[in-house]
Amino acid sequence: MIVKRILQMLMNFLSLKSELYALNYMFFNVLYLVKYE
Incomplete structure (x- = not known):
């Protein structure tokens, strides 16, 4: 599942x-x- 992949990336x-x-x-x-100067 996509959720499992996202959790793995977070870990x-x-x-x-x-x-x-x-x-x-x-x-x-x-x-x-640089962006907000």
Whole structure:
């Protein structure tokens, strides 16, 4: 089912390394600043 696939993607995302999470966090913060500046 699609729901199972989405849940699996969420679990994979939550189990990523903290370094990847930090990089994504910084990336989206930069996008936010550029978009709303």
